[in-house]
Structures are given as C-alpha cells and as structure tokens.
Amino acid sequence: MVEELSYEQVRRACPEVTFECDSSAELSPLDEIVGQDRAMRALNFGLRMGGKGFNVFVTGQPGTGRRTTILESLKELAATRPVPPDLVYVQNFQDNSRPNALTLPAGMGRKLKDAMEKFANSIQPALREAFESQDYAKRREATMQKINRERDEIVHSINTMAQAAGFIVQPSQIGLALTPVNEEGKPLTDQEIAQLPPALQKKIQQDREALNSKIGDAFRPMQELVRKVDSELQAMNRQVAAYAIAPYLEGIKSMFKPNDEVQSYLKDVENDILENVLLFMVAAQKEAGAPGQVPVDPIRDYHVNLVVDNSNLKGAPTVLENNPTYPRLFGATEKEARFGTLVTDYTLVRPGAAHRANGGFLVIPVERMFQDPLVWEGLKQTISNGALETEDFASRMGYIITKTLRPEPVVFDAKIVLLGNPQTYGILYNMDPDFRELFKVKADFDTVMPREDKNVERYARFICGLCNKEGLLHLDSSALAAIVEYSSRMADDQEKLSTQFSLIADIIREANFYTVEEGAKFIGRKHINKQLEEKTYRSNLIQQKIEELIAEGTVLLDIAGKKVGQANGLAVLSTGDFAFGRPSRITASVGVGREGVIDIERMAQMGGPTHTKGIGILTGFLNERYATNAPLSLSARLVFEQSYSGVDGDSASSTELYALLSELSGLPIRQDLAITGSVNQKGEVQAIGGVNEKVEGYFEVCKRLGITGTQGCMVPASNVKNLMLKDEVVEAIKAGKFHIYPIGTIDQGIEMLTGVKAGKRRKDGTYDKGSVNDLVQKRLEDMAGKVKEFHP
Missing domain, CATH: 1.10.8.60 (Helicase, Ruva Protein; domain 3)
Structure with a gap:
C-alpha cells in the first residue's frame, strides 16, 4: 500500500x-561569494599559478554570479600585483611601415608624450630663429665668399683660355657657350658666322671642339667646388641645427637616461632633424608639392602615440571585453582622410583590450568571441608566442594588398579568463588540442x-x-x-x-x-x-489556452472514473521564460501479432530518440516479466492523443506501461490520477525532471474542470525531495482535496490505479491468481497460442 x-x-x-x-x-x-567553494578553489589556483598555459575557463549558467565573482576576485588579486609598464609607439625612421614599440615604467609614457609634444612644437621656432640670426648669415656669407673667390678664379682662367683661342664664354639656356669674336673682339652672331667662307666656318668649329675639351678639364674643379659648397653648407646647417635643438633634446635625454630604448629613439629623432633641416628652414615645403601629394608636416614624426597609460593604476589591470571582435581585442590601425586620400601612420595605432590587460588579467565571454572568426586563432597565437601583434583586420583577412602598418609586436604576459557554458568547454576540449594546452584550469560554477x-x-x-x-x-x-x-x-x-x-x-x-x-x-x-x-x-497565456481547450472538450481528457487502456500522462512545455505542466491522454491498443510494442509517435516521425528508448524499455520489461514460458507475441500501439508538436523524453514511459498493462489485463484504471515517471526493464520507477510544473499543471486543469477530492498525481518516490509545490496546491493537499502518491515500482503503481493486487511471481513462473500480472500473462499466452495457430 x-x-x-x-x-x-x-x-x-x-x-x-x-x-x-x-x-x-x-x-x-x-562580501563573499556563496556556494561556489569548488569553483573558487579552482579559480584561485588558476589565477595564482604561474607558467604557460595555466589560463582559466570558467563554466556555469548565467545568473550564478560568475562574472561578478571573477571581476571582484581579479581586482582583489590585481591590487597585490605590480603596475605594468606603459606602452608607446614611435616612428621607425628606418622603416615607417613598422613603428617601434617602447615600454616605460607606469606614468613615464605620459611624460615622454608630453615632453616630445613640447619638443616638437619648440624645434621649428628654435631652428627658424637660428637660421635667421645674423651670426648664421655671417658664417654663411663668409663661406659663400670663399667659394665665390675660388669660382671666380676658375671662371677667369677659362675666359682667358677662350679669348686666346678667339672665343668668349657666354651663358645660354643650356649652360655655357663658346662664341667666336671678330678682330675687334665683338662676338659674332649666328647669321654672321653663316656668311663666312666654309673653310673658315670649319676652322671655327674645330677650334671650338678643341677648346671645349680644354674647358671641360678646367671645369672639373668647379664641380668639386659645387660639392664642397653643398658639403660645407650642410655641415654648417647640421652644426647650427644641433646647437639649436640641443637644449630641448638634452632635457628629455636626462629624464629618460636609464632607458636605452628611449635614448636610441631620441638619437634617431636628432639624426632625422639634422638630415631634414631644410624642411624646417623652407616654409614652402610645409605645403603640398605636386598635386595629389599629402602635405609634409615636419614635426609629425616626432610625436609619441601613448597606447597604454597605466599611470592611474593601483596594481595590475583587470579588463573585461564584452565585445571581443578582432580590432577591439588586438587593436587596429585607423586611417584618416588627407586631401581625398586615406592614409595611416604610427600615430593612428589604437590599442585593444589585450594591450590594456597586458601584465594583468583579461576576461572574455567565449560565446561572443566566436562571432568573429579571427579572434580565437589570434588569441591562441598571442598566448602561444607570448607576443601581441596589431594587424590590420582587412589585411589579416587578405582583402588589402596595398602597403599598411605592421607595428612592432610587444611581449604579452596576461592571464586569460574565458567565460562560457559547459557545452562550449566540451567542444573546445574535444575538438581543439591547443585549447587543452592553453587553458589547463577549469572553474565550474554550480x-x-x-x-x-x-x-x-x-x-x-x-x-x-x-x-x-x-x-x-x-x-x-x-x-x-x-x-x-x-x-x-x-x-x-x-x-x-x-x-x-x-x-x-x-x-x-x-x-x-x-x-x-x-x-x-x-x-x-x-x-x-x-x-x-x-x-x-x-x-502563462499558452497554458491558459490549453486549459480552455480541455475545459471545452476540444482536447479530450478524463479526470474522473475508470477506463481500460487509457491513462493521463504529464509533460512539461516551455515558452522560453515560462514552463508549465500539460496533462495528456495516453492510450494503448493490443492485438495478435509479432510486431511487439509499436511507437506511433516514432512512426509519424514525431517522437524523439529518448522517447523511442523508453518504448524499447517497455518491450524489455514485458519480455523479462511475462515471456518466461512462452514467446512474447503481440502487436501493441501506444500514442499521445491529440499531440501535434512532437514528443521526446522517457518521463511518460511508466504511464505508457500502465495503459498497456490495463489493456492487456482488461482492468480499468483511475482517470483522476495523472502519472509521471520513467521505468527501467526491472519495473522500477525512476526520477524525472519538472515534477513541480507537472503536478501544478494537472492541478490547474482539475481546478478548471472541477475538484472532486480524489484527484492527484503519482510521482516517482525518488522525486519526493524535488517537490516544492506552490502554496495553493499545498493548501489543497492539506485540506484533503488533492493527493500526491510516491511510487517506487510499477507493481505499486498498477495496484494504485486498478485497486487489484499486482501479484508475485511463483517458482513456476506464474503469478497469484486474479492478480494484474496473472491476467496480463494469461492474455499474452493466449495471444501466443493464436499466433501459433495462424503461423504454425
């Protein structure tokens, strides 16, 4: 009982x-997390464990406080860690497509940026003042006078040589020209030369060619003199420029004296200024030259791009990137329009979350990460190589073949924490060998x-x-x-x-x-x-609609009386934010044959694999219990009546078995009891999910059709601990108007439904006379005999 x-x-x-x-x-x-001791131990281990690959994958369902807990734990741990260095990008004067990365102690990046900003804005006035000074003008004039004297001497010697040969040197549009003269020393015009006798014209041409050869030799010192002028002026300009910028540059050098990278960069800046001093001297060169060219800004290359500024941190950084696209995670090089052309340079390098988290902790929701196909491979590459690269997104996709920036990679040393569900973890663990090497710690939130x-x-x-x-x-x-x-x-x-x-x-x-x-x-x-x-x-609109259909008789359901081969099963339907129990009529029909138990839902391709498994278990139960002396010979069909949306799960397998036993035994079963529970081949009723929703769903239907006082539900005994029914149902049970029966075996359930003893098996394989099992066995033996008659 x-x-x-x-x-x-x-x-x-x-x-x-x-x-x-x-x-x-x-x-x-x-001020602490509740109920997550296992996850917290794993998380604390992963965050504190050094070594490559000990990154953390946090699993669990949303709403368990994963994100809040992780961020609070990370901030607490980060406060004990040192502040990582700043990161700046500067011009690479050897290859401007590959900007150089400099790391400086926290706060020094801002100082270098401000110092170079001030320096860049000061050098133009300083150089202009130096080159417009009287001292520079005197030195330049002295140099030019010396050069001019040497040039005049060379020109005088050439003129003397030409006059001796009957020529004078005259400037022309293509250089110096030798012009013959008459006896009075006046140059001859081309017309006068043409009127001379041919023999004399030929002689003049021969003398000119001979003189040109001598003049060419005489002009070679002039070419050396031009180079000497350029060299001396350039050396003087470098000397003047170096002296002009030295007060500004030396202050920056002394500020960053221990940093060899910065010293090397400042030396490159100085060399670039001295080599391009004319850009500062000639104002016209600030404007665009040929049409379509980008205007030259002589100080643009001396600015500092402060990518990561950790000056305000009080420990290591903790960064949560909720939108982990490739550019937002690994940074990008922006472009700007200049005179109708898209251009970029090192000042347009923008950091990603990985840059800001470097030296600390980076938290990424893994499901969102997979929305960008490049992120996962990029993240694995960054962790494996220990280097963080900023690459143009379109270039990485292979869409751009024009020249773009490739900033110098920086050393990457951050702990990665991925947030995901258990399914994603399983897929990555089984399908990606790299994942196991890079994320060795799993923190599972219950x-x-x-x-x-x-x-x-x-x-x-x-x-x-x-x-x-x-x-x-x-x-x-x-x-x-x-x-x-x-x-x-x-x-x-x-x-x-x-x-x-x-x-x-x-x-x-x-x-x-x-x-x-x-x-x-x-x-x-x-x-x-x-x-x-x-x-x-x-x-609960859908639930209400279904209850109305039952009340109207559109959906057939009996909640009183007794019937053969018919039972009320319970299922759970979900509308996303709401789940409710729906009672359904389950019927069984039995005939002579050898097909066994047939699942109509599966025949109609409306039954899921778990439901099909449950039907197979029923066949196993019948064979184990009743086919000891004769083969199981029947053709039985089971169906959820008026079910049009498919059936899955095995929680109705006990209900289907009760309907089948009723049909075989001819004993009617109670319709005021709804049933849930799966069954195994030994006849034990097993726990199911959604027991509260199922019981309450049947209670709501009974309320609408009328409470009789005998109605209730049969639930697996192993589900009693899961019962947390709402107050209205509890009050009905307290008043004796609704009933819950815990069922451990099919025998207990069939006795409750039929009022007839289930019957125990005897040594000869038969059952107590008149019991449910006895009636079922005799019916099956009778059916086996009839099958043998028709198919001997």
Missing part, C-alpha cells in the same frame, strides 16, 4: 524564526548549494547587500523565508538552494515595486507571492 504524501512533505517550509532579525536591514551585507543554516544566513545577507546597493526596501522575516523556499523550488530540491542570484535579485526588485505602491515599510511574503503570481500571469 502506497502512503500518500502529507502537505509538509510536498514543500519544505522555511520558518520565520530561522532568521534572528525582524528584517534584512538588521543584517550585515555579504547552480545549487546545500540548504544549510549557514547558507540560509548568507542568502539573507546577500539580500541585505542588494537592498543597500540598489536602494530597495528591506525584506521582513516572512519575505526572507519566502525567498529561501522559492530558491529551493528553483533548485528543484528541498535540500538545495539556487545560486542563480540574478533571478533572485529580479524577484526582489519586482516585489519592491509592489511594496512601494502599497506604501509598506518592508517587503513581506505577500509581496513576494504577488510578484510570483504577476510574473506567471504575464507569461
């Missing part, structure tokens, strides 16, 4: 005296924790902290008890509490709304219940 569950057994209440306070306002806020006194007390303190933080009304002891009870319902276990604190917080926020509207000082149990009722009402 199955003993009915009492109202205390179907919901574990939380007495108000559990809390040693009148309201959560009297408690101290919780969705439940034990319902112990210390955890209940922590729950109340969490609520206190939430109310203080968000300015909500505090909860009185009755509301705290209601939250604890509902948390056990969320966990589907009387001995557990849910750790999905985000959902608990939403309940309190909504209850606060109703409390404020009422004008009460504290949130009470009635406000929590109102919130739950209102939230259900907002989402």
Whole structure:
C-alpha cells in the first residue's frame, strides 16, 4: 500500500524564526561569494599559478554570479600585483611601415608624450630663429665668399683660355657657350658666322671642339667646388641645427637616461632633424608639392602615440571585453582622410583590450568571441608566442594588398579568463588540442548549494547587500523565508538552494515595486507571492489556452472514473521564460501479432530518440516479466492523443506501461490520477525532471474542470525531495482535496490505479491468481497460442 504524501512533505517550509532579525536591514551585507567553494578553489589556483598555459575557463549558467565573482576576485588579486609598464609607439625612421614599440615604467609614457609634444612644437621656432640670426648669415656669407673667390678664379682662367683661342664664354639656356669674336673682339652672331667662307666656318668649329675639351678639364674643379659648397653648407646647417635643438633634446635625454630604448629613439629623432633641416628652414615645403601629394608636416614624426597609460593604476589591470571582435581585442590601425586620400601612420595605432590587460588579467565571454572568426586563432597565437601583434583586420583577412602598418609586436604576459557554458568547454576540449594546452584550469560554477543554516544566513545577507546597493526596501522575516523556499523550488530540491542570484535579485526588485505602491515599510511574503503570481500571469497565456481547450472538450481528457487502456500522462512545455505542466491522454491498443510494442509517435516521425528508448524499455520489461514460458507475441500501439508538436523524453514511459498493462489485463484504471515517471526493464520507477510544473499543471486543469477530492498525481518516490509545490496546491493537499502518491515500482503503481493486487511471481513462473500480472500473462499466452495457430 502506497502512503500518500502529507502537505509538509510536498514543500519544505522555511520558518520565520530561522532568521534572528525582524528584517534584512538588521543584517550585515555579504562580501563573499556563496556556494561556489569548488569553483573558487579552482579559480584561485588558476589565477595564482604561474607558467604557460595555466589560463582559466570558467563554466556555469548565467545568473550564478560568475562574472561578478571573477571581476571582484581579479581586482582583489590585481591590487597585490605590480603596475605594468606603459606602452608607446614611435616612428621607425628606418622603416615607417613598422613603428617601434617602447615600454616605460607606469606614468613615464605620459611624460615622454608630453615632453616630445613640447619638443616638437619648440624645434621649428628654435631652428627658424637660428637660421635667421645674423651670426648664421655671417658664417654663411663668409663661406659663400670663399667659394665665390675660388669660382671666380676658375671662371677667369677659362675666359682667358677662350679669348686666346678667339672665343668668349657666354651663358645660354643650356649652360655655357663658346662664341667666336671678330678682330675687334665683338662676338659674332649666328647669321654672321653663316656668311663666312666654309673653310673658315670649319676652322671655327674645330677650334671650338678643341677648346671645349680644354674647358671641360678646367671645369672639373668647379664641380668639386659645387660639392664642397653643398658639403660645407650642410655641415654648417647640421652644426647650427644641433646647437639649436640641443637644449630641448638634452632635457628629455636626462629624464629618460636609464632607458636605452628611449635614448636610441631620441638619437634617431636628432639624426632625422639634422638630415631634414631644410624642411624646417623652407616654409614652402610645409605645403603640398605636386598635386595629389599629402602635405609634409615636419614635426609629425616626432610625436609619441601613448597606447597604454597605466599611470592611474593601483596594481595590475583587470579588463573585461564584452565585445571581443578582432580590432577591439588586438587593436587596429585607423586611417584618416588627407586631401581625398586615406592614409595611416604610427600615430593612428589604437590599442585593444589585450594591450590594456597586458601584465594583468583579461576576461572574455567565449560565446561572443566566436562571432568573429579571427579572434580565437589570434588569441591562441598571442598566448602561444607570448607576443601581441596589431594587424590590420582587412589585411589579416587578405582583402588589402596595398602597403599598411605592421607595428612592432610587444611581449604579452596576461592571464586569460574565458567565460562560457559547459557545452562550449566540451567542444573546445574535444575538438581543439591547443585549447587543452592553453587553458589547463577549469572553474565550474554550480547552480545549487546545500540548504544549510549557514547558507540560509548568507542568502539573507546577500539580500541585505542588494537592498543597500540598489536602494530597495528591506525584506521582513516572512519575505526572507519566502525567498529561501522559492530558491529551493528553483533548485528543484528541498535540500538545495539556487545560486542563480540574478533571478533572485529580479524577484526582489519586482516585489519592491509592489511594496512601494502599497506604501509598506518592508517587503513581506505577500509581496513576494504577488510578484510570483504577476510574473506567471504575464507569461502563462499558452497554458491558459490549453486549459480552455480541455475545459471545452476540444482536447479530450478524463479526470474522473475508470477506463481500460487509457491513462493521463504529464509533460512539461516551455515558452522560453515560462514552463508549465500539460496533462495528456495516453492510450494503448493490443492485438495478435509479432510486431511487439509499436511507437506511433516514432512512426509519424514525431517522437524523439529518448522517447523511442523508453518504448524499447517497455518491450524489455514485458519480455523479462511475462515471456518466461512462452514467446512474447503481440502487436501493441501506444500514442499521445491529440499531440501535434512532437514528443521526446522517457518521463511518460511508466504511464505508457500502465495503459498497456490495463489493456492487456482488461482492468480499468483511475482517470483522476495523472502519472509521471520513467521505468527501467526491472519495473522500477525512476526520477524525472519538472515534477513541480507537472503536478501544478494537472492541478490547474482539475481546478478548471472541477475538484472532486480524489484527484492527484503519482510521482516517482525518488522525486519526493524535488517537490516544492506552490502554496495553493499545498493548501489543497492539506485540506484533503488533492493527493500526491510516491511510487517506487510499477507493481505499486498498477495496484494504485486498478485497486487489484499486482501479484508475485511463483517458482513456476506464474503469478497469484486474479492478480494484474496473472491476467496480463494469461492474455499474452493466449495471444501466443493464436499466433501459433495462424503461423504454425
């Protein structure tokens, strides 16, 4: 005989005296994570463990406080770590397509940027003043006078040589020309030369060619003189420029004296200025030269691009990148329009989250990361190589073949924390060998924790902290008890509490709304219940429609009387934010044959694999129990009546078996009881999911059609600990109007449904006469005989 569950057994209440306070306002806020000891131990190990590959993958369901816990733990740990260096990019004067990366102690990056900004803005006036000074003019004039004297001497010697040969040297559009002269020393025109006798013209040409050869030799010192002029002027200009910029540059050099990288960079800056001093001297060269060219800015190359500024940090950085696209994670080189042309340079290198997190911790939601196909490979490459590269996104995709920037990679040393669900972790672990080497630590956040006194007390303190933080009304002891009870319902276990604190917080926020509207000082149990009722009402439209169809008789369901081969099964339907139980009529038909148990749902391609497995188990049960003396010969069909959306799961397998046993035995079964539970081949009823929703779904249908006082549900005995029924059902059970029966075996269930003993097996393989098993076995033996008659 199955003993009915009492109202205390179907919901574990939380007495108000559990809390040693009148309201959560009297408690101290919780400053620690609750119920995640396993995850926290793994997380603490992974974050503190050095060595390559000990990055952390955090799994668990959203709402368990994963993100908040991780960020708080990281910030606490980061505060004990040293502040990482700043990162700047500067011009590479040897190859401007590959900017140089400089690392400086925290705060020094900003100082270098400001110092170079001031330097760049000062050198133009300084150089202009130096080159416009009288001292420079005198030195230049002295140099030019010396050169001019040497040039005049060379020109005089050439003129003397030409006059001796009857020529004079005259300038022309293509250089110097030798022109013959007459006896009076006047140059002859081309017309006069043409009127001369041919023999004389020929002689003049021969003399000119001979003289040109001598003049060419005489002009060679002039070419050397030009080079000498250029060299001396350039040396003088470098000397003057170096002297002009020295006061500005030496101050920066002394500021960064211990840093060899900065000293080398400053030396390159000095050399570049001295080599391009004319850019500062000639104002016209500041403007665009030929059409389509980008105007030259002589000081642009001396600015510093401060990519990462850690001057305000008080420890290592902690960066959460919620949108981990490739550019946002690894940085990018932007472009700007100049005179209709898109150009870029080192000043347009922008950092990514990996740059800002370098030397600290980087947190990435893994499912969002896979929306960008390049990120995962880029992240693995960065971790494996220990180098962070900033590459143009389009170039990495192979879309750009024009020249672009390739900034110098920087050393990457950050702990990576990935946030994902268990399914993603399993896929990566099994499909990507690199993942196992790079993410060796798994921190798994649980969705439940034990319902112990210390955890209940922590729950109340969490609520206190939430109310203080968000300015909500505090909860009185009755509301705290209601939250604890509902948390056990969320966990589907009387001995557990849910750790999905985000959902608990939403309940309190909504209850606060109703409390404020009422004008009460504290949130009470009635406000929590109102919130739950209102939230259900907002989402249960489909449930209401199905109940209306049942009440109208459109969907057939009997909740009273007895019938052969027919039972009420329970399933759970979900509309996304709301799950509810739906009772369904399950029928069985039996005939002579050898097909065995046939699943009509599968024949119609509406049954899932788990449901098909359940049907196969029924065949195993029938063979094990009744086919000991004769072969199992039957053709049975099972179906969910008026089911049009497909069936999966094995939670109705016990219901299907009861219907089949009823049909075989000819014994009618109770229609006022709805049934749930899976079954194994030995006839043991096994636990199922959604037991609360299933029971409450049938209760709602009974309410609509009329409570008779005998109605109830048969649930697996192993599911009793999962019962956390809502108050209305508990009250009906307390009043004796609704009943819950825990079933451990099929024999217990069939006795409850038929009122007939199941019967025990005898040594000869038969059962007690008149029992359910006896009637079923005789029917099967009779069917086997008929099959043999037709197919001897």
